[in-house]
Every structure is written in structure tokens, then in C-alpha cells.
Amino acid sequence: MILFKTISFERKLKSIIPNFIKKIIILIIVNSVVGFFIKMLKLKKNMFGGIFDYKCVSNEEAAKIFWGVWESAEIRFAKRFAKSRTIIELGSSIGVTIGVLGNYLNNTKFICVEASPKNFDNLIIQKNLLLKKNLENQFVLHNRAVAYDVKVVNFEHTSTTGSQILKKKIEKQNNVYQIHSITLNDIIVENDINHPYTLISDIEGAESEIFFHDEQSLINCETIIVELEDTEKYSKNIQISRIKKLGFKILEFYGNVFVFKKIV
Secondary structure, three states: OOOEEOOOHHHHHHHHOOHHHHHHHHHHHOOHHHHHHHHHOOOOEOOOOOEOOHHHOOHHHHHHHHHOOOOHHHHHHHHHHOOOOEEEEEOOOOOHHHHHHHHHOOOOEEEEEOOOHHHHHHHHHHHHHHHHHOOOOEEEEEOOEEOOOOOEEEEEOOOOOOOEEEOOOOOOOOOEEEEEEEOHHHHHHHOOOOOOEEEEEOOOOOOHHHHHHOHHHHOOEEEEEEEOOOOOOOOHHHHHHHHHHOOEEEEEEEOOEEEEEEOO
16 A cells, blocks of 8 residues: 655755754744734634634744644544544644634534633633534534543643643642543434544543444444644554554554544
């Protein structure tokens, strides 16, 4: 099987011009000064054609999101391959991906799961902004953490993209929250999903439990877009093998981000 790699904007620059010049270009367009002007001009779009409210993030984050540097592989793949009428996104963060898909697709139901309460507040803002632009789409948001065999987890918000479930129980402290868990099966049942859907996931390796302990929930899944991580229990390669055994094939990948398609 031939695997096709998607070439990012940065890789294109690298292939055309020297690396140090590429870094200079990125520094010029992706910084807090540029982000400041993006917010001052009250822009609501980004280079992926998505909608985003930049007042929710820092100036530097605003520049990254505007120029498409923010989680670019996941968003490019999602824009190309997420065609189902129902899209489940695990680890929605502050809503950059649904900002693109929600402005690009019509008559689509988005089910978004985000554990960080801080990110979730911004996700609500994105939902309301998207509904103003397109009333044909539906958005269901869950402030939950994807976890199995536990009802509540300790979740640490370290940064917009670096939050994680804590394995050890710790005393109460800033940026650590007790979050109720949710499984993919819970989402399927609560939303009565008995039709093809797309799964998008970036939850720091927690999705590995789905592939090994919630495989029945993937029966109607037609596309998986996922950033795979090595975990204590499952390496990235073991997860890839498992997903293939569940009836999927790799369409494309870039780094740790993979697109799997159900074999018909």
C-alpha cells in the first residue's frame, strides 16, 4: 500500500528556500505583533477559510490560527476527508477545527468533547459565532474527559494545547479540575448515532482505549482522523495495527497525524 504524505506550508518553504530563511518568514508572520493587529482589525476568518473569534486567545495564538500554523495537519485532513453528516471531535480545544468545518459544511451535526473548562468556555463562544453564520448545522458540546473505567478524572490545564488527564490523585491546586468522564459509546448512545460518522481525535493518547476497549462504537465510523501518541500501554505502531484489524486502511499521514478509512 502506498502512503501519501501531505506537505505543510512550512515544508513547502523548506523545499524551496534555505531553512534559516523559512524560519525568518515564519517569525515575521507568526508573532504577537501580527496577532495584535489581527485582533485590532476584528478579523473573523483564517487562511483555512474558518471562522474564529480571536479575542479569546493570546496575540501569538491569534497569529498562529490566522495563518493556519495551528494544528495545520489535523485541520487540512479534516477539511479534505471529514464528509459525514455527523462528526465527533474528541479534544476540540478552543474550536479552531470546527471553526473551519462549521463554515465549510452544511447540514452537519458536530459533537465536540473538551475536558478543559477554560478551553470549553472559548468553545461555547465559537459555537455561538458559527450559529450566527449557519443555522443549518448543529453543535453539541460536552465538557467531559474521554476515559474508561472511571467516573471522574483529575484534569490539568497547562496550556491551550497541552492539557492532560493526571494519572495520580493530587491535592487541589490551580488549573487542576475534577472532570466527569465520557466514552465514545456514551456519545453514540446519547446522540442516537446509527449512521456513518467521522471521528476526529487529539486527546494526548487517551483515544487508544477506544481502539482496544470500545471497538463496537467504531462499527458505523467511516473515517478516523487522529494524532497518535505512544502511551504506557500501547505504542503508536500497535495502535495502527489495531485500527487496521478493525477494518480501516491508512489513506494519508503527516508526522503523527493519520487518516484512516473504513474498508468497504
